[in-house]
Amino acid sequence: MRKPWSKTFSFTPNSASEDAGAVQTSTITKKLEPLLLEENGRIRQAVDTGNYVYLMFMMFGFGALLPWNMFLNISHDYYTMFKLRAFNETSSATLLNTSDSIGYSTWHSENFQYSMTISAQFPNLLFSFANIFLATKGDLTGRMRLCLAAVQAMVLLTIIFIYVDTTTWTASFYYLTLFTIFVLNAANGLFQNSLFGLASSFPFEYTNAILIGQNFCGTAVSVLAMVTKAVFTEEVQNRAALYFGIASIAIIVCFILLNIIKKMTFFKKYDVAEANAYELNHEITTWEDVRIAFTRSKMQFANIFFLFFVTLSLFPSICMYVRDAPLPQPHNFVISEAYFMDVTTFLNFNLFAFIGSLTANWVRLFSPKKIWIAVAVRVWFLFYFPLANYYPTDVVNGRNFDPLFSSTWMFVFNVALLAFSSGYLSSLVMMYAPKAHEEPRIQRMAGMIAAFFLIAGVVAGLSFSWIIKVIVVGFSQ
Numbered sequence: 001m002r003k004p005w006s007k008t009f010s011f012t013p014n015s016a017s018e019d020a021g022a023v024q025t026s027t028i029t030k031k032l033e034p035l036l037l038e039e040n041g042r043i044r045q046a047v048d049t050g051n052y053v054y055l056m057f058m059m060f061g062f063g064a065l066l067p068w069n070m071f072l073n074i075s076h077d078y079y080t081m082f083k084l085r086a087f088n089e090t091s092s093a094t095l096l097n098t099s100d101s102i103g104y105s106t107w108h109s110e111n112f113q114y115s116m117t118i119s120a121q122f123p124n125l126l127f128s129f130a131n132i133f134l135a136t137k138g139d140l141t142g143r144m145r146l147c148l149a150a151v152q153a154m155v156l157l158t159i160i161f162i163y164v165d166t167t168t169w170t171a172s173f174y175y176l177t178l179f180t181i182f183v184l185n186a187a188n189g190l191f192q193n194s195l196f197g198l199a200s201s202f203p204f205e206y207t208n209a210i211l212i213g214q215n216f217c218g219t220a221v222s223v224l225a226m227v228t229k230a231v232f233t234e235e236v237q238n239r240a241a242l243y244f245g246i247a248s249i250a251i252i253v254c255f256i257l258l259n260i261i262k263k264m265t266f267f268k269k270y271d272v273a274e275a276n277a278y279e280l281n282h283e284i285t286t287w288e289d290v291r292i293a294f295t296r297s298k299m300q301f302a303n304i305f306f307l308f309f310v311t312l313s314l315f316p317s318i319c320m321y322v323r324d325a326p327l328p329q330p331h332n333f334v335i336s337e338a339y340f341m342d343v344t345t346f347l348n349f350n351l352f353a354f355i356g357s358l359t360a361n362w363v364r365l366f367s368p369k370k371i372w373i374a375v376a377v378r379v380w381f382l383f384y385f386p387l388a389n390y391y392p393t394d395v396v397n398g399r400n401f402d403p404l405f406s407s408t409w410m411f412v413f414n415v416a417l418l419a420f421s422s423g424y425l426s427s428l429v430m431m432y433a434p435k436a437h438e439e440p441r442i443q444r445m446a447g448m449i450a451a452f453f454l455i456a457g458v459v460a461g462l463s464f465s466w467i468i469k470v471i472v473v474g475f476s477q
Helices: 049-083 107-132 140-162 167-199 204-231 236-261 265-270 286-314 337-359 371-377 380-387 408-435 440-473
Strands: 022-024 028-031 094-097 102-105 278-280
Touching: 049 107, 049 140, 049 167, 049 204, 049 236, 049 265, 107 167, 107 440, 140 167, 140 236, 167 204, 167 440, 204 236, 204 337, 204 408, 286 371, 286 380, 286 408, 286 440, 337 408, 371 408, 380 408, 380 440, 408 440
Parallel strands: none
Antiparallel strands: 022 028, 028 278, 094 102
């Protein structure tokens, strides 16, 4: 008995009675649009002229992460140090009067960063998982447009409240903000999961285009952060408006491109996994698709999980608090203390992650069977960064043990290596996972499961970063 995933699509009409618009395997018939067929009934050779489809996938990767990257980048200055503070003397909170903020620290400002992470990552993970079981029906681009609409609504709501005085209802604004973050990341989880599923039946480099776009997004936001930090020294509201305004424009562009890409011949040729275009000789359940996807791709799923677990355990939560010198020694590095974190951690990481994902397009040093070795070797970083000059801002009594690695240049090199290996290996793994299968239906499922394990690695890594902090500085700090 032949298995439904055992053969790729082929088209060899051998009789006048055969439907010239059908592509057949042993169990599946795919109805092709006339645009994809030549007069003799054979499939037209489609070319990505100008690499427009490739660039669109890159833009989808960029636009998918931009709103959340903007939230992350502005959250400390805008929410923690400004919007969630109290500005009246009757407040029971602690008075702050620094160059960064003037006001009273509140429970909401002190707990926002942690609450923001929880509100963002768990719905991202949950809805990414749910999307796997919605994968076999409907058009993924339609689902992605709905996700973009939800993200846009949350971004516009955030922009509106920039100009609303919330000092008299800080608690309510705190929970409203967490709600917007919850909805934004739930929609973003669905969007990214669908996007990787959509790209899974395309050639290798189209999946990588998504990762290139995502890593370029981080680089662009890092540069924007430094520029706005220099220009808008005390105008945090203007910075927030600029950040979320740019995010809104990017979402609109992605929405338009989703409508354009559907009309392109090259896209139609490879988007062969739309469920409503198949005629199945027998019922294939979603659970069966998941089982089949795991048979050949389970090692790649493990690779992508551990890869992002290591990366997010350290970046940004640990790396951003590594100093030039152990406390109480003063800062003494070529980059000033004001921009040390921006350059050595954020710009350094995002730039080399971008270069790593680009490199994967042309250089593939590790085969699907051996790439796990390179992924496993990265466990080194879990030892290095906690043993560097890591001092969280809330450290009171110092570390539980002295730093072992005090060289700042060694820190800069290891951040670059962490980033490059993350970008390079994640690109290879995300390309290898769906291509372990021949059936486009299963390729789509494998791509979406890989995206879920990517997010699962992010969540697990962010959670483990707290354990690293406890090991280094203890519970009391």
